[in-house]
Amino acid sequence: MKISRMDLDGTGSLSGIVARILKLEPDLPIPVPIEELALQLDIQKIQQFDSEQFEGGLITDETRSSGIILVNRSSFKGRRRFTIGHELAHFLIPSHMPDEPGRFLCSREDMGRLGTAEQSRRGRMEVEANQFAALILLPPPALRIAMKAYRDPDLKHVPQLARQFDVSKEAASRAYAEFNEHAVAIVVTENGKVRRTYRKLNFPRIAVDYGRPVPMGSQFHKKGLDQSFASELAECVPDVWLDVERGRRAPTLYEQVYPQRNGFALIMLWLELPEDEEDEQDDDRTSKERLRDRQARYVR
Numbered sequence: 514m515k516i517s518r519m520d521l522d523g524t525g526s527l528s529g530i531v532a533r534i535l536k537l538e539p540d541l542p543i544p545v546p547i548e549e550l551a552l553q554l555d556i557q558k559i560q561q562f563d564s565e566q567f568e569g570g571l572i573t574d575e576t577r578s579s580g581i582i583l584v585n586r587s588s589f590k591g592r593r594r595f596t597i598g599h600e601l602a603h604f605l606i607p608s609h610m611p612d613e614p615g616r617f618l619c620s621r622e623d624m625g626r627l628g629t630a631e632q633s634r635r636g637r638m639e640v641e642a643n644q645f646a647a648l649i650l651l652p653p654p655a656l657r658i659a660m661k662a663y664r665d666p667d668l669k670h671v672p673q674l675a676r677q678f679d680v681s682k683e684a685a686s687r688a689y690a691e692f693n694e695h696a697v698a699i700v701v702t703e704n705g706k707v708r709r710t711y712r713k714l715n716f717p718r719i720a721v722d723y724g725r726p727v728p729m730g731s732q733f734h735k736k737g738l739d740q741s742f743a744s745e746l747a748e749c750v751p752d753v754w755l756d757v758e759r760g761r762r763a764p765t766l767y768e769q770v771y772p773q774r775n776g777f778a779l780i781m782l783w784l785e786l787p788e789d790e791e792d793e794q795d796d797d798r799t800s801k802e803r804l805r806d807r808q809a810r811y812v813r
Contacts, residue, residue: 514538514546514553521554525607527641531648543655544679547594550649551601555579559597561586568624569596571603571617580604591681592624598646599624606645609638625709627687651678651688660689666697666783668743668771686779687711700754700780702727716784720756728753732770733780743771746783754782 516537524533534550535541541550548559559582562570568588573580582600584593596619603609603617611617612635623639659677663670675685686699690711698712698719706726710719727733730753738744749768757763765785772778 514549516550516553518555521605527602527606527645530605531645534649535652535654541652541655543652543677544594545650545652547597547601547650551582551597554601554605556601556604557581559584563587566620567618568592568621569600569619571600571611573604573615573617575615577604577607589681591675591679591684594650594679595624595646595681595684598649599642601649602642602645603638606638606641609642610634627709647684647687650680650684653692656688656692660692660694663693666693666695666769666781667746668699668769668779668781671699671771671779682773682779683709690716696784696786698782698784700727700782702733702778702780704776705733715786716782717755719754719782721754727780731780732768733778735770738770738772740772740774744769 516534520537521530521533524530538550551559555578557579562583563586567583568585570583571580572583582597582604584596584600588596599619600617603611603619609617619639619642624643626636626639627643628640656678659674671682671685671689674689675682678685678688683701686701690697690699690713693713696713696716698710698716700707700719700721701709701711707719707721707723709723712719721728730750732738732744732747732749735744746767746769749766751757751763751766754766754768755764767783767785769781769783770778771781
């Protein structure tokens with residue numbers, strides 16, 4: 514790695530710093546060696562610490578000439594890598610100012626901040642740090658190449674993507690939804706309640722608010738789902754997840770559930786958008802027949 518902090522001089526924005534790093538290190542290996550990158554950019558060391566409240570931290574001087582990144586000892590590898598990326602952002606982005614001089618401390622809640630609706634300066638700062646970590650660990654050029662290997666959406670792709678980039682399944686879920694060529698959304702649930710949602714821009718807003726129970730009409734409540742195995746993709750009633758305008762034809766929506774450990778689960782929603790009228794015979798087939806025929810085209 515040849516990049517140095519001097520190469521980032523004059524680049525203060527999140528997007529500018531990421532773009533400069535990726536330009537100067539075009540052959541950055543996948544998974545990205547985030548610890549090596551941090552050390553290359555004047556982080557002195559990365560050390561573990563014990564905390565029930567915080568996931569990570571950064572200790573630095575007033576001029577931010579060097580720093581030490583702290584990572585929660587109990588976190589699993591994918592989360593630790595994300596934490597390093599998050600704290601590296603605080604170190605590199607000049608506008609990020611700590612609550613206490615020379616010390617950033619970031620909770621698990623901070624690591625989950627991704628929305629643009631954050632009003633406080635600190636909230637916006639944490640959002641930027643998370644965006645930086647996601648962009649560095651899952652660089653868009655490499656991610657677009659990886660996504661070409663996947664055809665129709667399937668939750669079994671998420672752990673494959675997570676292993677390839679050495680990130681958590683949630684980080685992989687977010688990238689999978691945002692970079693998918695299809696209109697998909699992934700809902701993250703914990704103990705039967707919606708915690709976060711990630712969606713393609715052309716996917717409508719999920720009608721279930723954060724903190725609310727997973728709707729009873731979801732496959733999530735189906736008995737016999739195996740932990741750590743994605744369920745079969747199946748059509749579901751759109752009204753379960755979406756606000757369908759009265760008097761309008763309801764879209765076709767597919768759902769798939771992937772139970773995880775410790776009460777977590779991923780739910781993928783795939784919205785069938787209207788296609789060009791080049792094949793009007795589609796109107797004479799059921800959505801299940803269209804799905805079956807589409808999947809059959811990709812059987813190798």
